[in-house]
Amino acid sequence: MGSSATEGPLHRPTFSELTRVSARIGCLSFGGPAGQIALMHRELVDERRWVAEEEYLQALNLCHLLPGPEAQQLATWIGWKLHGWKGGIVAGGLFVVPGALVMLALSMLYALAADLQWFAALFLGIKAAVLAIIAQALLRIAGRALKTPLQRVLAVAAFAALFLFDAPFPLVVLAALALGALVGAQKPEWLALKPAQPLAGAGPSPWPASLKAALIWAAIWAAPMIAVLVFLGPEHVLWDIGVFFSQLAVVTFGGAYAVLAYMAQEAVSGFGWLAPGEMVDGLGLAETTPGPLIMVTQFVGYLAAFRAPDPFGPLLAGVLGAALTTWVTFAPCFLWIFAFAPWMERLQRSPALKGGLAAVTAAVVGVIANLALWFALHVLFARLSAVQAGPLRLEVPVWASFDWRAAAIAGVAALLVFALKWSIVRTLIVSAALGLLLGATS
Known part of the structure; x- marks a missing residue:
């Protein structure tokens, strides 16, 4: 993954931008999970800087812990991170629909x-x-x-x-x-x-x-x-x-x-x-x-x-x-x-x-x-x-x-x-x- 992933500030896309890019990824996501994960990394981390490299990798590790297709779940997480439930449904759904x-x-x-x-x-x-x-x-x-x-x-x-x-x-x-x-x-x-490293702090309860x-x-x-x-x-x-x-x-x-x-x-x-x-x-x-x-x-x-x-x-x-x-x-x-x-x-x-x-x-x-x-x-x-x-x-x-x-x-x-x-x-x-x-x- 390229060095550009760690350069420059993050940008928060509009909901319409998220929808358009998610549809593009859904139509181009050939090649199995490895190709799909690499495609999302290039589009969302390297080129658009919507998600930080560290966050992307942490989310990918979470998706590996869960049953189901990890690439689709990663797309859902990215949408959730950017626009809550609405973004998660759109990003995850458009990954599947085409x-x-x-x-x-x-x-x-x-x-x-x-x-x-x-x-x-x-x-x-x-x-x-x-x-x-x-x-x-x-x-x-x-x-x-x-x-x-x-x-x-x-x-x-x-x-x-x-x-x-x-x-x-x-x-x-x-x-x-x-x-x-x-x-x-x-x-x-x-x-x-x-x-494993200890937690930095308790934070709000996720329950x-x-x-x-x-x-x-x-x-x-x-x-x-x-x-x-x-x-x-x-x-x-x-x-x-x-x-x-x-x-x-x-x-x-x-x-x-x-x-x-x-x-x-x-x-x-x-x-x-x-x-x-x-x-x-x-x-x-x-x-x-x-x-x-x-x-x-x-x-x-x-x-x-x-x-x-x-x-x-x-x-x-x-x-x-x-x-x-x-x-x-x-x-x-x-x-x-x-x-x-x-x-x-x-x-x-x-x-x-x-x-x-x-x-x-x-x-x-x-x-x-x-x-x-x-x-x-x-x-x-x-x-x-x-x-x-x-x-x-x-x-x-x-x-x-x-x-x-x-x-x-x-x-x-x-x-x-x-x-x-x-x-x-x-x-x-x-x-x-x-x-x-x-x-x-x-």
Whole structure:
């Protein structure tokens, strides 16, 4: 981050300026959280000097402590810092809305064209590219997160628990959080934590503002679910969608990749909303849109409602499913920021919380490794067989169903991503073209 970030006085933008720049960031926020955070830093810290460097980094650390997409929460915090709740809603909302609209359009196209041969060939390439993209994310996060022997043990343990023993994802996250909090308080060096500095002063109590925000945003979060319960009942697919993605919003630590395997497992095997290959398709679509990668949840919600539309038509049901999914995924993000922002300094100085975050981040490496292997098996092989021996549960490939086309495109995508350092969007475009070229080959 450039030296200009520490030079010159801060400027407070007008509300219209905040709105305009937030819309610009929302439309340009490609490249995952790292690219999105760098974009906001350049726009808001370096160029416009709306936020100080130290404040920006402190807020980013707070967002890492919270479930949900950290870049969207950081945008919400910046808006809150500059113009209170109104600014937070605008900045956080505009970070999501452009990508949500694009994702909705792509989901509608996908649902209508999924049976066409050319469409299937197109997504053959996209699925294969996703394997290389996830591998890149895994290596990048592992390099940043696994600094100590304990962190490496946590990553391996998380992978084994999920892949070999089919452990519930929330349980893995909570176990890592609890262990990390204990280690952070007693042996912070085991998690490469710096000693916490004492608070400079007590300051005003953050409790009133936090409680008010929590009550208001909990009601906003629940409002559409109450409407679904009253008008459609608890047996309707929209109720299942809302409950599932509300639960997911609470355990989304470590970014979208960390929960994708859990979401795929439940959406595919638990609810039967879509097929494994379609889950990979959705991730490919989410990679091409601006905004948080967790927007892939909207794709799942759309297809789930589209395929069980009563009493609506499929198109309307799909739109309602996508809207409800987006609502219950991102409303909690506003709750976390507005409730916890007043506690920022205290949270930054809590060894237990910092330890819990460090442990979860380490476990997330194992979670993403599980996701990568799960996707690879379902992309490269048309059939899998289940093997169970006591607590051990595995899906093993049927080698006769190996798809050489997907493997070849995945190899090309890996070359583009790792050797040539191509962007995700360029890699997806080339892979999709290869999918069309090889799609006619049986």
